[in-house]
Amino acid sequence: MSGPAARFPVMPAVLVLVLLGFMGSAVCRSAVQGVDANGQLEDRALQSRFERIASELRCLQCQNETIADSNAELAVDLRQQVREMLIAGKSNDAIFDFMTNRYGEFVRFSPPLETKTLFIWGAPFVMLLLGGFIVYRVVRHRSGMPVDDEPATGPGTN
Amino acid sequence: MWKFLLPFAAFVALTVLFAFGLNPSRDIHALPSPLIGRPAPAFSLTDVLDPSRPVSNDALKGQVYVLNVWATWCVACREEHEALLAISRQHVVPIIGLDYKDQREPAKQWLEQLGNPYQAVAFDGDGRTAIDWGVYGAPETYLVDGQGRVIFKFISPMTQQIWDREFMPRIAAARGGGA
Numbered sequence: 464m465s466g467p468a469a470r471f472p473v474m475p476a477v478l479v480l481v482l483l484g485f486m487g488s489a490v491c492r493s494a495v496q497g498v499d500a501n502g503q504l505e506d507r508a509l510q511s512r513f514e515r516i517a518s519e520l521r522c523l524q525c526q527n528e529t530i531a532d533s534n535a536e537l538a539v540d541l542r543q544q545v546r547e548m549l550i551a552g553k554s555n556d557a558i559f560d561f562m563t564n565r566y567g568e569f570v571r572f573s574p575p576l577e578t579k580t581l582f583i584w585g586a587p588f589v590m591l592l593l594g595g596f597i598v599y600r601v602v603r604h605r606s607g608m609p610v611d612d613e614p615a616t617g618p619g620t621n
Numbered sequence: 622m623w624k625f626l627l628p629f630a631a632f633v634a635l636t637v638l639f640a641f642g643l644n645p646s647r648d649i650h651a652l653p654s655p656l657i658g659r660p661a662p663a664f665s666l667t668d669v670l671d672p673s674r675p676v677s678n679d680a681l682k683g684q685v686y687v688l689n690v691w692a693t694w695c696v697a698c699r700e701e702h703e704a705l706l707a708i709s710r711q712h713v714v715p716i717i718g719l720d721y722k723d724q725r726e727p728a729k730q731w732l733e734q735l736g737n738p739y740q741a742v743a744f745d746g747d748g749r750t751a752i753d754w755g756v757y758g759a760p761e762t763y764l765v766d767g768q769g770r771v772i773f774k775f776i777s778p779m780t781q782q783i784w785d786r787e788f789m790p791r792i793a794a795a796r797g798g799g800a
Contacts, residue, residue, distance in 0.1 A: 523652065523757035536722060537757055540748050565755040567655040 497550045509549045516545055516558055519572050529572060654755055654774040661688075661765045662753035666743040669720045669728045676743040678717070678765070685795045686715045687788070688763040689739070689779070690751060692723040693731045695759040701778035702735050708784050709738035714792055718742035721751045721759050764788060766795040 497505050504510040517531035524535040530542055541562070548558050562570045574580045641647070656662075665677035678688075689705060691698040709716050718739035720728050725744060732742070745751055754763065764773040773791050775783065 536748075540722075540752060544752060564655060565752060566757065567652055567755070569652050 498546065504546060504549065506550075512555065513542075513546060513549055516549075516555060517542055519559075520545070520562055521566075521570050521572055523566055523570065648777065651776050652757075654771070656755055656763075656771040657774065658770060658772070660769050661763070661771045662750070664719075664743060664745075664750040664753065666745055666750060669718070669723075669725055669742040669744040670732065672725070672744075674741075676717070676741045678769075681715065681717070681765070682769055683767050684715065685767055685792055686717055686765050688717050688719055688754070688765065690719045690721050690754070690756050690759050690761040690763075692721045692759050693727040694723065695721075697778045698760045699735070701760055701780070702738070704779045704781050704784070705738040706736050707781060708779070713789070715740040719750065719754075719756075720744050720746075721756060722746065722748040764791055764795075 497509075499505050504513055514531065518529045520530045520541065522528045522530045522533035522535055522538040522541070524537045525533050528535075528538070530538040530545075532538075544561075545558055548561065553561075559571060568574050568580070574583065576584050661678055663678060665675055665679065668674040668676050678686075691701075705716065716739050718741070720742050723744070723746065725746075728742070728744070732739075743750065748756075754761075758776065760776075760778055762775045762779055763771055764775075766772045772795060773787065775787060777783075
């Protein structure tokens with residue numbers, strides 16, 4: 464068994480291995496361009512933009528998950544779409560526009576502030592004001608009342 | 622006066638909210654398509670039955686047609702298949718299929734075994750065309766008018782009743798008003 468191994472020169476073997484390694488990585492790269500083995504974009508800046516965008520897009524198959532969280536097929540496809548658009552140099556706005564043109568405003572977890580979204584952005588503040596007003600009224604009403612619920616002198620207290 | 626009116630107003634508001642929110646005939650997953658009124662996204666794919674035969678919606682310009690998104694993995698698509706067959710026999714408009722994220726072989730078998738209601742079936746294996754159309758499930762059925770605009774989208778299995786109620790009047794209007 465030592466015959467062929469001994470006769471085989473070491474350096475060319477290493478070279479061949481290195482070459483094979485290069486070819487392997489080239490094949491991987493051509494499968495999904497710009498994406499490393501962990502499914503992360505090779506460009507760190509793009510990867511962080513990708514993560515932000517994916518966490519702001521709704522997966523429409525499982526409507527309360529983002530496409531970053533969801534494993535639904537559609538989410539996988541949309542993530543791939545976002546990656547490709549990032550690699551192609553598209554801006555965040557262009558990607559969000561691409562998605563809303565196809566799936567509607569609902570696809571955005573954080574819809575842009577405009578006239579028709581004024582209600583959803585304003586509602587929490589309206590609720591807060593309303594709640595504050597109710598608390599204010601109740602407190603003021605109570606503070607005006609005689610303190611009658613403390614030393615009750617009737618039967619049944621202990 | 623306020624003591625009575627405020628709770629009453631709250632009660633009415635809640636009743637309206639519940640009537641809307643708990644209405645059993647409202648499909649909470651149905652979303653309005655932003656595509657309505659806009660040009661149908663162009664596609665050029667190949668036929669699921671014959672990879673050498675192109676299928677594109679360019680060839681349908683000037684015609685009112687229906688695009689039905691289906692797949693062999695989709696249980697509800699099997700459910701609607703009979704209805705689609707019946708509708709196709711009425712020869713109202715061409716029905717184009719979009720085989721969504723599927724494989725050719727099972728799709729071929731499906732059409733051979735269950736019957737083929739489609740004039741052509743575009744094979745969208747990677748689902749890219751479906752993304753352009755805003756598809757997020759199957760089955761989905763789109764109606765495109767003679768100017769190539771999407772005028773209606775229906776999500777859920779097709780039935781003859783839905784066809785008669787939702788599609789037929791729109792087809793008639795598209796033909797009457799359109800060129």
